[in-house]
Amino acid sequence: MASKQKVVAVIGLVTAAMVWGLIWYPYRVLDAAGVSGMAATVITYTFALSLGVLLSGSVWREWRVAGWIGILLPLTAGWSNLGYVLGMLDGEVMRVLLLFYLAPLWTVGLSRLLLNEQLNRYGYAVAALSLAGAIVMLWEPHLGWPWPQNQAEWFGLSAGLSFALANVLVRRADHLSVNYKSSSIWLGTALITMLAMLVMGRTHELLSISPDYFWLLGLLGVVLCAASFIVQFGLTHLPANQSIVLFLSELVFAAIAAYFLAGESMGVREIIGAVLIVSASLMSGKMQSGDS
Incomplete structure (x- = not known):
């Protein structure tokens, strides 16, 4: 039974990676039609939350045993989702996504701190390769330090850090159901986005959405709901450091979609950086000290 669960988890994570590799495009379509990224995020995740709670039943009863993870998981996963969309x-799809996929670098320390996963030499190699990939990709001699060069890239970097933390928290919270974890993520994303809109004075954007686009927003909500259930099941039944490897297929789906749908292609530096970052992610599955 355990082996069957792992097979289902692997298939599920690859399927979810395909969803996340393509889902940026309908958000861009909505943004071009006048539905801002924040407004679309609030509505789609509210749809996902409503459908998920309907399917999950009395999932909120678990709040009493959720502890500090019940607060931190929605916050980290919420920013991961919002930062990814923004x-x-x-930004350029692949540059933002590669910065997001520095997640194994952050997972090195987080898994040690929160999961007590003892690291071997692979852990140090993962950190070195991830940093090298980021430096190669971001290095512009005339701009100084190899930092993200615009707001979109900072969003991608910070969203990846939040994703790594959420990934580790999901693995640690084995006392919580998949339904509860998924519901808390939808709620966190909707609340954080709504709070950001309130602070920025942009709540009026929610009232100006044409009814013609609610079918697409609703469809995205259904897809997000299904993908979240799949992801939480996969993360619950696979080690945190191995789960990130399966998510790498998102890069393939996104690269193909970016080329055909957005006319974007990667330069030599981006390709070299991608190879280093992907190598780090592939190596991250061997970071526990029990591996040779």
Whole structure:
């Protein structure tokens, strides 16, 4: 039974990676039609939350045993989702996504701190390769330090850090159901986005959405709901450091979609950086000290 669950988890994570590799495009379509990324995020995740709670039943009873993870998981996963959407809307798809996929670098320390996963030499190699990939990709001699060069890239980087933390928290919270984890992520994303809109004075954007686009927003909500259930099942039944490897297929789906749908292609530096970052992610599955 355990082996069957792992097979289902692997298939599920690859399927979810395909969804996340393509989902930026409908958000761009909505943004071009006047539905901002924040407004679309609030509505789609509210749809996902409503459908998910309807399917999950009395999932909120678990709040009493959720502890500090019940607060931190929605916050980290919420920013991961919002930062991802905002970064993909305004930045180059693959550059933002590669910065997001520095997640194994952050997972090195987080898994040690929160999961007590003892690291071997692979852990140090993962950190070195990830940093090298980022430096190669971001290095512009005339701009100084190899930092993200615009707001979209900072969104991608910070969303990847939040994703790594959420990934580790999901693995640690084995006392919580998949339904509860998924619901808390939808709620966190909707609340954080709504709070950001309130602070920025942009709540009026929710009232100006044409009814013609609610079918697409609703469809995205259904897809997000299904993908979240799949992801939480996969993360619950696979080690945190191995789960990130399966998510790498998102890069393939996104690269193909970016080329055909957005006319974007990677330069030599981006390709070299991608190879280093992907190598780090592939190596991250061997970071536990029990591996040779």
